[in-house]
Amino acid sequence: xxxxxxxxxxxxxxxxxxxxxxxxxxxxxxxxxxxxxxxxxxxxxxxxxxxxxxxxxxxxxxxxxxxxxxxxxxxxxxxxxxxxxxxxxxxxxxxxxxxxxxxxxxxxxxxxxxxxxxxxxxxxxxxxxxxxxxxxxxxxxxxxxxxxxxxxxxxxxxxxxxxxxxxxxxxxxxxxxxxxxxxxxxxxxxxxxxxxxxxxxxxxxxxxxxxxxxxxxxxxxxxxxxxxxxxxxxxxxxxxxxxxxxxxxxxxxxxxxxxxxxxxxxxxxxxxxxxxxxxxxxxxxxxxxxxxxxxxxxxxxxxxxxxxxxxxxxxxxxxxxxxxxxxxxxx
Amino acid sequence: xxxxxxxxxxxxxxxxxxxxxxxxxxxxxxxxxxxxxxxxxxxxxxxxxxxxxxxxxxxxxxxxxxxxxxxxxxxxxxxxxxxxxxxxxxxxxxxxxxxxxxxxxxxxxxxxxxxxxxxxxxxxxxxxxxxxxxxxxxxxxxxxxxxxxxxxxxxxxxxxxxxxxxxxxxxxxxxxxxxxxxxxxxxxxxxxxxxxxxxxxxxxxxxxxxxxxxxxxxxxxxxxxxxxxxxxxxxxxxxxxxxxxxxxxxxxxxxxxxxxxxxxxxxxxxxxxxxxxxxxxxxxxxxxxxxxxxxxxxxxxxxxxxxxxxxxxxxx
Numbered sequence: 120x121x122x123x124x125x126x127x128x129x130x131x132x133x134x135x136x137x138x139x140x141x142x143x144x145x146x147x148x149x150x151x152x153x154x155x156x157x158x159x160x161x162x163x164x165x166x167x168x169x170x171x172x173x174x175x176x177x178x179x180x181x182x183x184x185x186x187x188x189x190x191x192x193x194x195x196x197x198x199x200x201x202x203x204x205x206x207x208x209x210x211x212x213x214x215x216x217x218x219x220x221x222x223x224x225x226x227x228x229x230x231x232x233x234x235x236x237x238x239x240x241x242x243x244x245x246x247x248x249x250x251x252x253x254x255x256x257x258x259x260x261x262x263x264x265x266x267x268x269x270x271x272x273x274x275x276x277x278x279x280x281x282x283x284x285x286x287x288x289x290x291x292x293x294x295x296x297x298x299x300x301x302x303x304x305x306x307x308x309x310x311x312x313x314x315x316x317x318x319x320x321x322x323x324x325x326x327x328x329x330x331x332x333x334x335x336x337x338x339x340x341x342x343x344x345x346x347x348x349x350x351x352x353x354x355x356x357x358x359x360x361x362x363x364x365x366x367x368x369x370x371x372x373x374x375x376x377x378x379x380x381x382x383x384x385x386x387x388x389x390x391x392x393x394x395x396x397x398x399x400x401x402x403x404x405x406x407x408x409x410x411x412x413x414x415x416x417x418x419x420x421x422x423x424x425x426x427x428x429x430x431x432x433x434x435x436x437x438x439x440x441x442x443x444x445x446x447x448x449x450x
Numbered sequence: 451x452x453x454x455x456x457x458x459x460x461x462x463x464x465x466x467x468x469x470x471x472x473x474x475x476x477x478x479x480x481x482x483x484x485x486x487x488x489x490x491x492x493x494x495x496x497x498x499x500x501x502x503x504x505x506x507x508x509x510x511x512x513x514x515x516x517x518x519x520x521x522x523x524x525x526x527x528x529x530x531x532x533x534x535x536x537x538x539x540x541x542x543x544x545x546x547x548x549x550x551x552x553x554x555x556x557x558x559x560x561x562x563x564x565x566x567x568x569x570x571x572x573x574x575x576x577x578x579x580x581x582x583x584x585x586x587x588x589x590x591x592x593x594x595x596x597x598x599x600x601x602x603x604x605x606x607x608x609x610x611x612x613x614x615x616x617x618x619x620x621x622x623x624x625x626x627x628x629x630x631x632x633x634x635x636x637x638x639x640x641x642x643x644x645x646x647x648x649x650x651x652x653x654x655x656x657x658x659x660x661x662x663x664x665x666x667x668x669x670x671x672x673x674x675x676x677x678x679x680x681x682x683x684x685x686x687x688x689x690x691x692x693x694x695x696x697x698x699x700x701x702x703x704x705x706x707x708x709x710x711x712x713x714x715x716x717x718x719x720x721x722x723x724x725x726x727x728x729x730x731x732x733x734x735x736x737x738x739x740x741x742x743x744x745x746x747x748x749x750x751x752x753x754x755x756x757x758x759x760x761x762x763x764x765x766x
Contacts, residue, residue: 149577150574157563157618158563165596165616166590167586172596175598187603252492264679265680267681267702271737275500276497281517325755349475408594419592419594423594
């Protein structure tokens, strides 16, 4: 955590308590504190208060009619220890939910490194820089669209009646007419992966492209003199130099492995009831148990479990990455 | 002397360029790569085009031919309809715009002040507050606890603030800002201002902010796009009977399930008029209206996004 700070060139660093100027440091400290006081309050209200709010997960939350939330939580709801979690582990949806979240995230993470890195290396080789620029801009578009909008894009292709797919298939005379795409589990199993990569491809490519363009061209020159082929240059120069940024992206992705993309699983699938065997992921379940069919005990315990596992994962992946490459860790 | 070093530099880059010509992939690979990228680019662009074409098709064409890249006939009836319902759609548009502007301003204030304080090497609470903003990146209370605090304790439900406050600050942005201030604002300027008797607040407002415009612009863009595209806050905190608060994205969600949403809304149509509603194309026209500001602006702003990604590696 302090590495970046110590690496920084020290220009004028008077010792603590002396600012080198005419104003006393205590003024400075007070002024700086007042300057970021609003941000501090925001953090206390919107980040730290919910962290203490996790006690809901250990209580049998019961609303006291006519009283406010805090009364309901602290006075009216008895502590039940781990009972909510026991109920959660024994429920029928638990294994489906965890399996979908983890399996999809693992696929997303692996492809989310391989595809953008490959594309970034490839687009960097194009002769026409103009073509590269135009393609990059167009591939960046999905990153700027919300899942609601993408849900409509998908609908334009998959709608049963007017959708382009069904119309084209009818015109070509293949497939059944009026195919119900939103109930087609085998199709969506892979289409979810496609959508995820489609939305993230351009962004990932740009991240790695920025690193590639920072590589010193003379390295390739030296490699050329040594007779390295293009493939070997990529293998022994480009990829090793991309490793720090790859590991940071990887830590971030693994840290959120228990977080499922609510927009993808809920909004893009239009919450289709026949796809729940695929789309039942942690975030979708928490949302439904909070707002659709309220069950606060279930949603709060699932939500806490997700936070705890996520925290463990981000710390572990950071340790693992640092063991491979001591400079690559996030903190 | 500077001239000679410049020529040497140019000669050197030319030389490297010439060498890089030899390290290029073969022409055959170039053709293959180009083809792959053209296909990928079209894959990203054509769905948007289809929706745009459907929004400009006549309702008759959509009913008989379905959603198609080549409609039987063109029509702007859907946009005319949206214009006619101006008060309602316009309201949603203004909601989105207002939330985006207010949210971006508040977010920038919160992030830049904290980022500045954390960038001062002499600030005594610096270590504490660095951890203070870092811990929420590792561990959060989760959706349920946040929802309960925001909706039940703070009473944000069905207010504009629910769309703005829960997402207006981010540890990532603060760290980006802090790194930028550390690396790009020379300590000497701040020290000299201090000697001249300027207070921290004045140094921040009159010296640091003006020379940090690139970072402010970048983070501001992140916020602008995030707020414009946000629909989760509306889904969590707005009830269906508070239509006057709906931003564009949430109107789209409401239209998804029932196009009647427009007709049910008493402001939207006079009674008996609902039969004329070009329902299929109107939906797509709404999508285009909400996408157009983004699609038109991001090609010009994308370099800021790219610089934002590299603006000092998001490292704690």
